[in-house]
Amino acid sequence: MTLSARVRLPQQARAGEVVEIRTLVSHPMETGFRVDSFGRRIPRRILTRFSCRYADRLIIDMDLRPSISANPYLAFRFIADRSGEIELRWQGDQGEELIERGHLEVTPA
Amino acid sequence: MRHPLLLLWLLLALEGQAEPLTGQVSGYHLLGEELQALQDDAFANPGMLWVDRGQRAWNSPAGARGTSCRDCHGGPERMQGLAAQLPRWNAEDKRLENLEGLVRNCRSVRQRADPPAYESDELLALTTLIAYQSRGLPLTVAVDGPAADAFAAGRDAFARRRGQLDLSCADCHDRHAGARLRGETISAGMINGFPLYRLTWEGMGSRQRMIRWCNEAVRAEPLQPDTAKALALELFLAWRSRGLELESPAIRR
């Protein structure tokens, strides 16, 4: 299936509030260890990297390996400290790339 | 010959009828808490990736006339109820039609585009989107009148022993439903979850993919998805699952 993501991004928060990002992305995460019904090895094809930038700071940088399930799910949290753009980026070993963006508006506590 | 022998060994290892399953029991109830939670999670259920993709395909113009499903049908919610009533008898063509067949047919005849292949993500995206509109509705299929003969054929196919292993669908899903087969509990073989995400497949599959998978398991002749025989079996399975709520996209092991 073509690379596509479901993301749940926070849009508004109070300064100091802990907010969560949830992501689900379509990718087979083919391990390279499996064989098809004709006994041929299915070539490896995985997402290798996920990163998150928030208000111009790299806050998450994650290596992904074949032990991550197909259609990778990831959730993490951060403290909303200022308004800014959120950018999520997935990169694969076939040169594929997917970027999702959103804006978080932070109001004083 | 490795596989059949292995299966026989597995069957011998059946850990008895601890608590037999009777009547209509959704495969959902055989899932552990974690997988039930995954099915119920409207965000993280991986089947929702196909619903999303189906939504995009629904709105995209295609074919010689550049029309989208939306142009003719409106929103996908207009399909509510449909998936719970399939397969059904088509009086004009004098055959059963299921969800995959209806979508492929509309795609080629009305939209004038290439029909997506069976079990392709493209087709599963559209069928899952349509089935999702009926989530929570009880399965009800018509098995009388013109569908009666097909229904009888399906009932017969379910009970008939087949393949090198000489096992029928009923041997496992009726007589051994609820029994343990090496760590796995054999379900009652209900089809209220389809199209569904099977962890074993790491992807989605239709009712017909499941039927084929089980059929292969007993080393029987392959069943082509759009043949009268396969559709009759699907009709019987839908009737066996009658009253169960449609769960698509369900999660199964």
Place this chain on the structure above:
Amino acid sequence: MTAPLRRRSLLKGLAGSAFVLVVPRALADLDTRLEAALSERFGERRPQQGGVELELSRLVENGNSVAVTVRAASGEPAPAALHLFMPRNPEPWGTSFQVAPPALAEFSTRIRLAGTQDVLAVAEWADGRLGAMAASVMVTLGACADDLYLEF
């Protein structure tokens, strides 16, 4: 639904008790297959017990998709990275999660487990210190078990 209630509650009860019930393992008897993976990541450094929490089911229904949460233990300074290792998988190094404030040192994902094993989470601090927690997971149906069961 027409499910027999007795059975449903029985299954729920069983599953419920297995969920988030983790048996921590002493780091002393860690799987030897980890050595290479740990050396590759950490050189000579080896983790001490503690500083990180690992949450997953003790009993897993299908190794193709196992929910897991890793987080820094409360009361610790925030680590710079969290790592996950699955010693019995073909590639024991599962993932590394580099994290900087204001992100919290915590993530949830779904992993593959090729069979019953002791999953290891490692926290790594900026000064090079390592902390770890291992958990025993029983897998009834392993990832990559295709020819054993999936195709009979």
